[in-house]
Amino acid sequence: MILPIAGVLDAGTLARVRTRLAEARFEDGRRTAGWHAREVKANQQAAEADPATREAAAIISTELLTNPVFRTAVLPRRLRPILFARYPGEGAYGTHTDDALMGFTDPTGPTRADVSVTIFLSDPESYEGGELVIDGIGGEAAYKLDAGCALAYPATTLHRVAPVTRGERLVAVTWAQSLVRDVASREMLFDLDTARRAVFADRGNDETFRLLAKTYANLLRRWAET
Known part of the structure; x- marks a missing residue:
């Protein structure tokens, strides 16, 4: 990216x-x-x-x-x-x-x-x-x-x-x-974070936002190297 x-x-x-x-x-x-x-x-x-x-x-x-x-x-x-x-x-x-x-x-x-x-x-x-x-x-x-x-x-x-x-x-x-070595994984996380923020700004903490936030957190947990 x-x-x-x-x-x-x-x-x-x-x-x-x-x-x-x-x-x-x-x-x-x-x-x-x-x-x-x-x-x-x-x-x-x-x-x-x-x-x-x-x-x-x-x-x-x-x-x-x-x-x-x-x-x-x-x-x-x-x-x-x-x-x-x-x-x-x-x-x-x-x-x-x-x-x-x-x-x-x-x-x-x-x-x-x-x-x-x-x-x-x-x-x-x-x-x-x-x-x-x-x-x-x-x-x-x-x-x-x-x-x-x-x-x-x-x-x-x-x-x-x-x-x-x-x-x-x-x-x-x-x-x-x-924290995430792979460039494609970083790009997916960036896109997903951008999407969840847009949903939150438009609709607040609804079910769609919570699913996006959950997926972002779990993918970061899977890919991050600490």
Whole structure:
């Protein structure tokens, strides 16, 4: 499931993040790429140790984990630290697949990357190119969302960032390990949760809602890995 999520960062929060990142030090983004992705990565990344970077990352983590659409769709069990990538003119990231496991040196062990997340921080009119392009069964799909919006998509996909031909693309990226590993099961749960909420809003806690709620809970109980 590829899911755009509107309004993860409101205007005020987005301004705070941009202000903090204006003070951050950026370095060669290839430092954090897997060995097979370094040759196709051409961007800059905010230094993780900088106080400005850490503050901006904490803001986005909080907003993402409290966003109801993100929580329902992704069912996050663990979230990787937020990274900030900057793509100045001609910046790009060639076709690649994200690493399956990340953070081998973490005290709690590595995180399985089930869902990739990009939060757009630049206004789309401020740069040309820079689309996030994801391969699918029907071909490629390109995404360039409004600032403050997020795109959650399976980490199993081949994807790339098209070259930036004007301006600068600034994004935050992270990866989530989901309580439900299988992407098709997550999509069914998301659809079912959307349906039960719609029924509740229209008809309240009636028999149909209770059956939907029961089925959702029992499927989550069957599929969740804690």
